[in-house]
Amino acid sequence: MSEAPAAPRSASADRAHERGIDLLLRPPVPRAGWRVLPARVAALCAVELQKLSHDRTELYTRAVQPALWLLIFGQTFSRIRAIPTGGIPYIDYLAPGIIAQSAMFIAIFYGIMIIWERDAGVLNKLLVTPTPRSALITGKAFAAGVKSLIQAVVVILIAALLGVALTWNPLKLLGVAGIVVLGSAFFSCLSMSIAGIVLSRDRLMGIGQAITMPLFFGSNALYPVAIMPGWLQAISKVNPLSYEVDALRGLLLGTPAHLALDFGVLVLAAALGITAASALLGRLAR
Known part of the structure; x- marks a missing residue:
């Protein structure tokens, strides 16, 4: 029996075949750096956030401390009325400070994670890829920002349940998200920069514990800058x-x-933090 004639290929199939031959003869043109860098930052950020999906207990345990600050410290000082707050209840005044504090506490120990990755051999594998060190640091910094943002949502909900008069304007809440992410990005980069200097989890833990409370009490989170002594106002x-x-x-x-x-x-602090952490990243891999 004679074979049936083959069906003619369409024009699109011919073009696909030609493109396949072209790829065999000529290597593909690499994408420009400005297109590759955001994609790699987003990929590294997604990888960091996947770790959170495997263990959500961190979110629950970290919500305890800000809840205690609002429930005990905030309500107690609201009764005392010893701190001038511009006519708003002290617990309302305190809530944004506790949001910033809880986000900072998540980010400031982020360097411990990168030291653990160094010890497990993960960091060396990442550094030999074409991914720039700045993309690696930026991905981790914004992953810390997203984790802090989740924590901020928890604190906002607790504050709302306590009767704090917060805005629900979507544009302002979007601005809040941007502020939390930028602040956390800076503090996580500060932690990773310290990790690149001390090279040890124990030393980093000690330094992190030593600087978190001075940063907190040396800010306007608990009281206005105007009532601080002069030297503390400068800090x-x-x-x-x-x-x-x-x-x-x-x-x-x-x-x-x-x-x-x-x-x-x-924005400037986050950019400087990313630059410093990227420059010190190589010391961890030695």
Whole structure:
């Protein structure tokens, strides 16, 4: 029996065949760096967040401390009325500071994770890939920001249940998310920079514990800058946490704030943090 004639190929199939031959003869043109870098940052950020899906207990345990600050410290000082808050209840004044504090506490120990990756051999494998070190650090920094953002949502819900008069304007809440992510990105990069210097989890843990409370008490999270002694006011002006808290109060409570300055300082701090952590990353791999 004679074979049936083969069906003629379509024009699209011919073009696909030609493209396949072209790829065999000529290597594909690499994408421009400005297109590759965001994709790699997003991929690394997604990898970091996948770790959270395997163990959600961290979110629950970290919600205990901010809840205690609002329930005990906030309600007690609301009764005392010893701290001038511009006519708003002290627990309302405190809530944005606790949001910033809880986000900072998540980010400031992020360097421990990168040291663990060094010890497990994961970091060396990442550093031999074509991914720039800045993309690796940026991905981890913004993953810390997203984790902190989840924590901020928990604190906002607790504050709302306690009767704190927060705004629910979607645009302002979007600004709150941006502020939390930028602040956390800076503190996580600060932690990774310290990790690149001390090279040890134990040393990093000690330094992290030593600087978190001074950063917290040296900001406007608990009390206005105006009632601080002069030397503490000077520290507060160079403390990124103060700008984060100022922006959160302005967005969530509608109090007077310097939003443009706050955003600008946090963007600059995050950029400097990414630069410093990227430069020190190579010391961890030695």
